[in-house]
Amino acid sequence: QVHLMESGGGSVQAGGSLRLSCKASGDSASNMWMTWFRQVPGQEREGVAAISGGATITYYSDSAKGRVNISRDKATNTVYLQMTSLKPEDTAVYSCAAGDLTNWSQSSVLGGDGYVYWGQGTQVTVSS
Numbered sequence: 001q002v003h004l005m006e007s008g009g010g011s012v013q014a015g016g017s018l019r020l021s022c023k024a025s026g027d028s029a030s031n032m033w034m035t036w037f038r039q040v041p042g043q044e045r046e047g048v049a050a051i052s053g054g055a056t057i058t059y060y061s062d063s064a065k066g067r068v069n070i071s072r073d074k075a076t077n078t079v080y081l082q083m084t085s086l087k088p089e090d091t092a093v094y095s096c097a098a099g100d101l102t103n104w105s106q107s108s109v110l111g112g113d114g115y116v117y118w119g120q121g122t123q124v125t126v127s128s
Contacts, residue, residue: 006021011127015086017085018083022081031053032099033053034097035051035098039093046110063089092123095118096118
């Protein structure tokens with residue numbers, strides 16, 4: 001069993017930065033894909049950034065590329081999402097997910113299929 005807990009959300013002005021953290025409990029999570037998703041009420045969930053279990057592969061959505069960086073700390077079983085140059089359209093609930101994925105294509109990993117474990121989410125609000 002894996003439990004995911006996000007933290008680091010908050011309110012910032014446009015152009016600001018935030019670092020989100022996703023702490024995973026359970027040793028099995030260290031070998032899983034970990035991905036950050038975001039969702040605005042009434043809209044589809046969007047995969048923002050993903051990192052493989054070995055941290056050798058990372059994927060970013062087109063909307064996030066160049067402004068976010070995903071990393072993981074094996075020692076603490078924590079995945080980070082560093083976000084910079086934030087825009088009002090980045091406002092959403094950000095959740096992390098973990099899964100032992102069989103399809104490693106970018107579209108599949110960021111698409112959300114195959115994830116077994118999900119966190120509760122943390123709110124990010126960017127004001128103009």
